[in-house]
């Protein structure tokens with residue numbers, strides 16, 4: 021049955037992940053009537069199969085790794101983690117895969133929700149296939165924001181569809197630890213899931229295609245994570261991948277590696293990157309190619325479509341695949357849509373309210389492994405590739421009094437990348453237990469373009485891990 025209700029709104033948002041929700045919130049706050057279309061759960065990947073469940077699995081594992089090295093805790097931590105309790109906590113943190121709470125919030129914010137699969141059908145027009153197989157046509161007066169996110173990208177492996185392999189969805193929602201888990205890919209998902217499941221009782225084998233883990237970060241980050249994962253019992257293989265795999269009738273997986281090795285496993289996780297959810301959203305009706313990432317300018321407007329009415333926000337534009345960066349873009353896109361609807365001129369220039377800059381120049385991210393890796397801005401290799409004149413300052417965090425108070429076996433390293441011409445920090449990486457909350461200080465230094473001389477007056481308290489800032493300044497002064 022087709023019901024062509026042709027609802028007209030100021031703004032249509034396709035996808036109610038964290039990013040779509042924030043776009044809708046901002047356009048509603050700007051006085052624009054807004055409908056949000058969602059085909060699965062309101063809250064998106066982050067709430068149910070990514071950030072929330074993964075961090076719920078990791079927190080007990082990381083706390084245990086820290087506590088094992090705090091005097092007095094040893095005897096209390098003799099046994100393994102209570103896996104059932106951890107998984108029950110994960111279920112609660114994923115709202116038991118129900119979105120009632122977020123639907124309530126959408127209503128309270130004054131946003132209309134339409135469940136179904138949304139597709140562009142021309143300029144400012146969207147058609148929604150509802151769960152009852154009805155089709156609802158929507159028209160936007162001002163803007164359509166595509167916030168459809170990303171999905172796991174799988175390698176081109178013959179017979180992969182018969183393997184019942186895990187993606188990040190199964191890895192974050194599994195109801196029991198697999199006995200033997202092979203993970204392909206040593207990016208953020210690969211190392212976090214290796215840490216979680218090894219800590220929850222699985223025997224993990226992690227396959228890294230290159231020479232190290234976390235290849236886009238400072239090399240010492242991956243080295244420390246590899247060392248601790250190995251100490252925890254994981255098997256890490258470098259310079260290899262899977263070339264063939266088969267699920268046997270008894271459920272066991274037989275896996276052939278590029279280096280000729282063979283593995284058997286109970287589950288196989290492909291943590292091999294992300295692809296945009298743009299295959300079936302009607303991109304061809306507006307002159308774009310289905311399945312492509314959507315390229316935008318710094319106002320989050322899709323550059324290849326004339327008329328300034330189509331926006332792409334969050335993972336789907338590939339600018340920075342993090343919830344916090346997508347939500348930053350959402351606040352800016354909402355402000356841009358509001359300003360254009362009112363006929364106002366957009367504020368221009370770096371750090372202006374209508375310009376996304378931090379999602380390119382100052383992207384903070386924390387990898388929740390043992391040790392934690394917190395980084396923002398450029399790595400030394402990024403700076404070299406860009407041909408920027410930089411100075412690199414390193415410090416061994418194991419020397420800090422605060423680090424010894426935190427954990428007796430503390431190992432860690434910090435690096436600042438300083439722009440020689442501007443004399444400001446343009447990149448920072450901290451690798452060590454408990455560094456996650458240190459990251460915002462570096463983000464403020466980069467975005468605020470704080471001159472390095474001024475940082476001498478930002479005195480960190482003794483004995484905290486934040487004293488790494490002082491030690492980095494002293495190292496630079498003395499080198």
Ligand SMILES: Cc1cc2nc3c(=O)[nH]c(=O)nc-3n(C[C@H](O)[C@H](O)[C@H](O)COP(=O)(O)OP(=O)(O)OC[C@H]3O[C@@H](n4cnc5c(N)ncnc54)[C@H](O)[C@@H]3O)c2cc1C
Nearest residue numbers: 035037039059064065070071138168169334335341342343
């Ligand atoms: C395992 C894992 C762990 C992660 N951990 C973190 C973390 O700790 N911190 C962090 O910042 N980031 C983390 N991320 C990244 C984070 O999950 C994403 O950056 C974030 O979810 C992107 O939000 P989004 O709204 O753009 O997309 P999504 O969260 O993917 O939401 C898109 C929504 O659009 C809907 N949709 C898609 N197509 C249609 C359509 N045609 N019609 C209607 N609805 C549609 C989907 O159902 C979904 O609800 C993690 C990712 C993974 C895979």
Ligand SMILES: NC(=O)c1ccc[n+]([C@@H]2O[C@H](COP(=O)([O-])OP(=O)(O)OC[C@H]3O[C@@H](n4cnc5c(N)ncnc54)[C@H](O)[C@@H]3O)[C@@H](O)[C@H]2O)c1
Nearest residue numbers: 175205206207208209210229261291292293341342386387
């Ligand atoms: N804590 C966090 O904030 C967090 C956690 C998880 C994910 N994320 C976000 O999600 C994004 C996606 O993470 P991801 O780990 O899926 O992607 P990724 O791009 O970070 O890593 C994928 C890795 O898989 C490797 N790979 C690709 N194909 C392969 C193959 N056939 N064999 C072996 N290795 C292969 C790549 O070389 C790469 O190192 C991240 O970029 C990050 O922004 C964030």
